[in-house]
Amino acid sequence: MEHQKILVVGSSxxxxxxxxxxxxxxxxxxxxxxxxxxxxxxxxxxxxxARRLGGSVSFVGKIGEDIFxxxxxxxxxxxxxxxxxxxxxxxxxxxxxxxxxxxxxxNTIVVAPGSNGTMSPADFDKALQEFESADFVLMQLEIxxxxxxxxxxxxxxxxxxxxxxxxxxxxxxxxxxxNLHIITPNKTEAEILTGIRVSDETSALRAATVLHNKGxxxxxxxxxxxxxxxxxxxxxxxxxxxxxxxxxxxxxGDTFNGALxxxxxxxxxLEESVAFANLAASVSVTRPGAQSSVPYRKEINLSxxxxxxx
Ligand code: RIB
Numbered sequence: 001m002e003h004q005k006i007l008v009v010g011s012s013x014x015x016x017x018x019x020x021x022x023x024x025x026x027x028x029x030x031x032x033x034x035x036x037x038x039x040x041x042x043x044x045x046x047x048x049x050a051r052r053l054g055g056s057v058s059f060v061g062k063i064g065e066d067i068f069x070x071x072x073x074x075x076x077x078x079x080x081x082x083x084x085x086x087x088x089x090x091x092x093x094x095x096x097x098x099x100x101x102x103x104x105x106x107n108t109i110v111v112a113p114g115s116n117g118t119m120s121p122a123d124f125d126k127a128l129q130e131f132e133s134a135d136f137v138l139m140q141l142e143i144x145x146x147x148x149x150x151x152x153x154x155x156x157x158x159x160x161x162x163x164x165x166x167x168x169x170x171x172x173x174x175x176x177x178x179n180l181h182i183i184t185p186n187k188t189e190a191e192i193l194t195g196i197r198v199s200d201e202t203s204a205l206r207a208a209t210v211l212h213n214k215g216x217x218x219x220x221x222x223x224x225x226x227x228x229x230x231x232x233x234x235x236x237x238x239x240x241x242x243x244x245x246x247x248x249x250x251x252x253g254d255t256f257n258g259a260l261x262x263x264x265x266x267x268x269x270l271e272e273s274v275a276f277a278n279l280a281a282s283v284s285v286t287r288p289g290a291q292s293s294v295p296y297r298k299e300i301n302l303s304x305x306x307x308x309x310x
Contacts, residue, residue: 003265004056006058006261007131007136009059009060009124009148010041012044012095015096016098017250038289038292044291050138059086060127085127105285139164152164163180182219186253187223219232225243239271244282
């Protein structure tokens with residue numbers, strides 16, 4: 001089948017992960033468990049998820065002139081992702097994230113954005129040729145927000161569908177929201193965007209309505225194990241997620257977003273796409289790490305008969 005093309009614009013990091021029974025409190029030193037490194041960054045994770053789940057994917061971001069950045073791009077290329085338009089920052093190191101994961105599968109993440117933080121509209125404009133052929137543009141907030149605004153503006157002018165995963169959480173201006181086709185906050189991000197605390201379906205609807213009234217066509221609020229809340233054309237519902245035993249929730253949101261855009265790029269309905277994204281995210285939380293946890297399409301088939309390989 002003919003897939004529409006996906007452009008992911010965003011960060012790439014090298015994740016340094018320590019597993020620990022509990023998180024330290026400020027000023028405390030604790031002995032943790034295993035240490036491992038694996039490729040991460042919300043942008044690169046989402047590109048990998050979209051690719052492994054069957055999408056036709058290009059990635060645009062910015063790396064430093066160092067081994068971390070080179071390795072990260074080599075890995076994306078090995079996945080079959082086009083990285084020809086990734087910019088290089090000669091002055092700042094590639095992004096790094098220090099992550100701790102506790103025995104409840106929760107994490108804390110501190111990102112040193114490095115070169116991700118210097119990605120400018122001009123850096124993106126060098127990728128305009130790649131952009132022209134994309135149908136979907138998927139972004140997050142680990143690159144400067146003015147760059148995200150610039151990309152969303154030109155994408156909307158060219159009638160491309162922009163999906164924004166507003167992570168890490170930040171307040172966003174109304175012009176950016178108007179240029180989005182879909183926004184996918186989690187509960188915390190939805191609260192920062194709207195001032196409404198999201199705890200259940202009713203509060204999710206209130207928060208989603210605020211975002212919809214500001215011009216976003218479709219609002220999807222991810223609610224962890226409870227699934228995802230969806231508001232489209234005045235109609236809303238929760239699409240439940242499968243129950244799994246989570247070991248590490250890092251990159252669950254990234255897997256959700258990558259999967260969502262793949263399903264949409266195959267012409268699936270929004271509801272089917274969200275269900276597919278829930279399935280993919282639920283597999284990712286059963287294993288450690290960011291890109292190391294992202295499933296392949298055939299693994300989703302094992303979990304569900306409703307999404308045969310295409
Ligand atoms: O969403 C998970 C990601 O957040 C990690 O891979 C880390 O690099 C940070 O960007």
